[in-house]
């Protein structure tokens with residue numbers, strides 16, 4: 001990648017500022033006002049906003065369209081793109097289309113399997129995987145070629161992201177996989193939500209030793225807990241999630257009407273701890289359908305105002 | 311293993327009113343492991359009650375195949391009973407367990423074709439426990455008085471029996 | 477082997493309803509091994525159908541026959557007379573067998589009695605597992621002989637995904653995560669380095685995505 005700044009997020013990270021991103025789920029419907037409302041809640045408190053792509057395989061407004069709406073509302077999108085639903089022809093075409101609309105950040109994912117979603121009866125695609133998608137974007141941007149080797153007149157130039165789950169099995173392989181994503185061309189990594197800071201620290205240490213933190217910016221995932229029930233649900237039901245007993249106990253230990261407060265406290269403590277870890281260049285706050293919470297957390301964590309990049 | 315009856319029994323309520331749907335002479339096919347009883351164990355019962363009993367002896371209950379059970383119904387049985395050794399006592403280790411699984415499979419098939427899986431049952435009977443075996447057949451006959459003749463027995467066949475009785 | 481599962485009796489009854497003289501044709505190779513279409517299953521199905529029809533007061537004449545393989549002319553010919561003398565054939569072979577019969581007997585309706593499910597193995601008594609999807613370009617050597625295309629729910633070539641947990645796939649805790657198996661095996665073989673390199677997107681032309689495939693062996697064509 002040449003040195004010119006591709007996006008605001010890129011600019012923040014390149015300057016060495018601690019980045020803050022958050023998330024916006026497109027509606028299960030065609031109303032752009034939902035995006036405008038969420039934009040209002042997130043404006044000026046984050047550097048960029050991830051727009052999920054039919055998350056958990058539930059049919060929603062497309063991430064390209066929702067990203068374009070965000071742009072119109074003055075926010076910078078990180079367009080998520082899963083390989084579950086589109087083959088390489090559609091993926092490349094959508095990348096070029098997204099770029100033409102002004103979308104500059106992309107997060108490459110394989111996507112949740114459709115059995116969990118609203119259309120378990122669907123045929124999946126999985127023509128390429130997330131790492132191959134990263135490589136595709138990288139070759140488009142840096143070599144100006146599409147997957148077939150065709151020279152593109154105006155190649156899309158995207159700031160390329162990937163996801164990493166430090167807590168999934170097999171643990172020892174997680175670093176190899178991270179390094180494969182970075183080798184393939186990921187500029188930044190957003191991780192699964194961190195509740196187990198110790199285990200995350202260990203993972204970061206290895207990543208650092210492998211020289212990976214020099215090659216890509218790592219943004220640690222954060223999800224504020226609303227209740228003890230939510231903590232337990234995530235611990236037991238959500239694949240690849242590590243919620244330690246101590247966290248569940250803390251949430252259990254407070255009366256129901258103070259649960260949100262305790263969840264916020266845990267969240268802020270986690271952010272503080274993460275900022276101390278070498279190689280963590282930012283946080284990614286996933287407050288699902290709780291966008292109003294983001295400004296509060298970012299403010300309380302002392303991460304406001306957000307840097308001005310132009 | 312104590313003497314008595316265990317197995318895939320049928321959950322009918324046994325009333326003493328013989329609420330017969332049709333007056334018919336029931337036919338039962340009995341598959342039994344030769345290690346349990348001799349063939350003539352049911353002589354007395356046959357003299358007491360007017361019904362047909364076909365006994366098929368098998369060297370081991372596991373030799374009962376799906377198709378044998380079905381063919382028994384094809385040849386006019388109203389109920390099919392399989393007697394196997396108590397679990398853990400099969401001479402061939404697990405023959406009776408195989409038989410049990412197969413009977414369950416065929417019960418499902420019978421349900422699927424609307425013949426009522428209840429017409430097929432399997433019981434564990436201890437070696438030479440004649441009393442239990444006779445009781446099983448008696449219960450089956452009583453069940454049949456509620457179930458009526460097998461719907462796969464041709465109508466003519468049942469009518470013929472009725473006519474003879476008249 | 478090809479693994480298949482018999483259709484429900486209700487569905488079969490519906491398929492064969494228009495015919496009076498029916499041949500139920502079994503296949504003595506793959507589908508026999510998975511208890512779906514061999515001699516025993518032909519006998520059981522025939523008997524169950526006869527009972528079912530009789531119960532409904534309908535008549536059907538069923539002929540039973542099982543040949544060694546329904547995908548080879550040498551064996552198909554053995555069934556020719558039976559096929560021609562019936563109104564229809566219910567084939568208990570895999571989808572290939574059903575079509576082989578249909579292609580060769582143009583005026584006889586041939587219908588499937590099985591759902592052909594996958595290329596698999598008898599993992600243990602009563603348990604069959606899918607192992608291969610016939611992609612036409614076998615990469616098992618690279619992956620420790622665990623196929624990521626057939627056995628990873630997302631066909632990942634650079635796996636595993638973030639959902640792998642305790643050796644199970646995110647899709648279903650009863651399903652092994654193929655990538656855990658790949659990693660375990662390569663580790664045991666001292667070949668874990670195989671996985672460090674980026675694996676290129678697959679060329680799906682060799683698979684069914686390239687259209688129906690044909691294999692020509694010139695040396696066997698006279």
Ligand code: SF4
Pocket residue numbers: 607608609610611612613614615616623624625626
């Ligand atoms: S790589 Fe292709 S041919 Fe080899 S086992 Fe997998 S699907 Fe079958």
Ligand code: SF4
Pocket residue numbers: 627628629630631632635636637638639640641644645646647652653654655656
């Ligand atoms: S959990 Fe394992 S098998 Fe399942 S989709 Fe992910 S990598 Fe593939």
